[in-house]
Amino acid sequence: MNSARNLIAVAVMAGSLAATAAWAETAPDDVKFEDGAVAMSVSGNAGDAKAGAGVFKNKKLGNCLACHANSDMKNELFHGEVGPALDGVADRYSVDQLRAIVANSKEVFGDQTVMPGFYTLKVGKNPAKEFAGKTILSAQDVEDVVAYLATLKE
Template identity: 50%
Template structure:
């Protein structure tokens, strides 16, 4: 009986945690593109955020931005602004909004929307030239966005 109660409690807790995750199409941006509410209700992990920032299959922030704190990653980009000190002049809400969909803050930016699944013009099936036949997943999961925000907040002057 105790095992069943613990299992039920774990399942309820998991359901509550999952229910708190904001889906990409439900993200609320303010007039300047900031997203005040956490996407998961959980704090971000800055160490994981740093890993995402250099992971070529996930965030890959260093492909476009120079980040001195990530000097172990080769070939920092120069397309976007350097991120050194960004946690000192941007709020968590601003960073969350920029990562989720920078076009709400910077119209015309080439920065990809990392937490978006609809409203695209050209994504398709691989290199076939055909429209996507399945639901498109966001580049980053909601908690990944929170982790990158937590990492960027550590970048103070």
């Protein structure tokens, strides 16, 4: 057996696996918004509601509680009132609409909304260096938060 040839075969296989993974995730600029909805998972995977609850209350990630009250998290100390309370939000929006709101609220509510776009590179002019070229949430964080929001029914 020629071990160099085996090595090459392994490298080629690894390369095509990486390509598959990159294809499954949608890059922020490629997310398709149609009528206030995003029809496909941006990570290519299903969301996990439990992980999404963590993203929701994490001040370094979603920090959603800074602006939204949420009775499902009544043990958390601070609930902001800048945005509407999210109780029963899954009765008001479909999963695809919730995904659009979280990925880039400006596409749904317009540029004037104070809600950040969590999966977009359009973070305004002259972004601070640490934010340039990055999104606030990863594609999987978005799917996890959306899965969590989908549990908020009245």
